[in-house]
Amino acid sequence: MSDISSQAPLSWREWLMTERPGSRTQARLGRTYTTWLRFCENKLALIGLAILILLLLTAAFADVLAPYSPYIGNLKDDRLLAPSALHWFGTDDQGRDILSRVIYGSRLTLFVVILVAIIAAPVGLLIGTVSGYAGGWIDAVLMRITDIFLAFPKLVLALAFVAALGPGIENAVLAIAITSWPPYARIARAETLTFRNADYIAAVQLMGASPMRIVLRHIMPLCMPSLIVRVTLDMAGIILTAAGLGFLGLGAQPPLPEWGAMIASGRRFILDQWWVAAAPGAAILVVSLGFNLLGDGLRDALDPKEEGR
């Protein structure tokens, strides 16, 4: 150990790539670095990452970036103006600047995506790992429930839930979360089944760890990579479902600048003032494309088996 540290100072790169990491942190950082290098080879994935960073920045600095108010327009002179130097994306029927509304809408999109991920992913992870580790009738019951939810078409089930709960962005989030956990449970269970008979699990069992500890500390962390990939790939679907609910008038309510709802309000003028619906739809397309590209890249980087698929 000491002779390594006494050598000439290593470059960061060498320190990260070393074959003999001196500490756990170094090993972890090294692995993250190699994953990052693999990820960077994928140009499309980098574009996806760039899009999402842009989305985050737009949402964070919406106040600064938006040239006009997203809620208050000039009803007298500015109704349904075509795109121009003053209003890049034109104005809507309330005389509001569409660019500003699209910029503020990024916050709502992030809100939906993050909340759904926070609710659905842990639920799926818990159900899947418990089911896979416990086996027997617990597994049978939990997987039947999962299958039942998988049997539902997502959008239709979300529609039914929102219909009962009442429209609104919080209820839309809840409905989407309820419909998106089953695939995560499936993945977590499949992963768990591959680990549960591994020697290290047997070793922890021998040391007297409780099932809860094994699931929480030794199984769940190993399920994370594939789960993260799946959640990232699902983000696009979540955005599209939320936009679909908004489009049907069941998601965010006016005057919130939610992209799907903006398309719905532009629908009335679509043949003459197409730009009202065009800009928010393009925003949805770009953001969900970003998530898809990033998800693909992550999958290739974290799981080399699947590369090129």
Added chain:
Amino acid sequence: MSPIPTQAGSGRTSARTRSLFLAALRFLVIVATTYLGLLAVTFFIGRVIPIDPVLAVLGDRAPQRVVDRVREEMGLNLPLYQQFFIYVKGALQGNFGTSVLTTNQVMDDIRRVFPATIELATLGTIIGALFGIPLGVLAAVKRGSLADQIVRIIGLIGYSVPIFWLALLSLVLFYAKLQWAAFPGRVDVVYEYSFTPVTGFYLIDATMQGKWDVLWDLIRHIALPAALLGYFSLAYISRMTRSFMLNELSQEYIVAARAKGLSETRIIWGHALRNAAVPLVTVIALSYAGLLEGSVLTETVFAWPGLGLYITNSLQNADMNAVLGGTIIIGSVFIAINLLSDLLYRTLDPRTRTR
């Protein structure tokens, strides 16, 4: 789920019938529990989440007398499990109650509108498979080439685009600007009563009755929504085809076929695709199920009088019976398609037969 008993049977055949019987039993149990779960979820949505289902039917101004009577009629005085029992019994007989909006039995409404959705989704899947499979094969064979990249981007956009937005823009282009497509709807009012719907699938009806002008009008109406749904499923099918083909092309039998001197066309289409076709059947079935769902948004944009439009219209009028009836029907079709594709997979792929 239950392990197959390994007792020595009286003979080989009886053991085989027995395992077949058990497999069928298992299959039935899966169907039954899934369907029951479907009903439980919709029951929960319709009866438990709303604070007062009577309120949803009558509004808040009805006199107490009427409220009590409706509560009695809806069976809301009974304990929840009995209500569920009645609900399941009704649903099994195809009775989902009456639609508040149309005042018809929900099941009759659905029977009327469902063919329109099936027609659209079927055509969409056909388009998706017709273009998606060759594109996927091309991408796999020319892996890493420009063609591969283009197919990949076409697919990615298909995954990422909000379909209702694309539908609106395509209306602007093909209806308003180019005037190729017809106005949203299924058929022009002029032709609406010039043929008799027998099967409910208008394209088939018009063809059978030889009404060619009607058929042309129908095609002009269905072309745009079907093409959009087709693109939607093309994205999925081409991606999966590419993945399956890459898998097959790396197998040893391909090397053997090359060594034997078979032509590349024969190897790709005759050998590799033939083996990739088995999982592809599942993919196509799933994309068909996905289109039934995607039709909810597409039908809304194109005023297509199918199940999707029926559900959204009912939603906007708080007609829960109709919404839940439609949800159950789409859910049932989903279950059926999933099971069918599973069975098909087993019959088509000899490897899954021996366990």
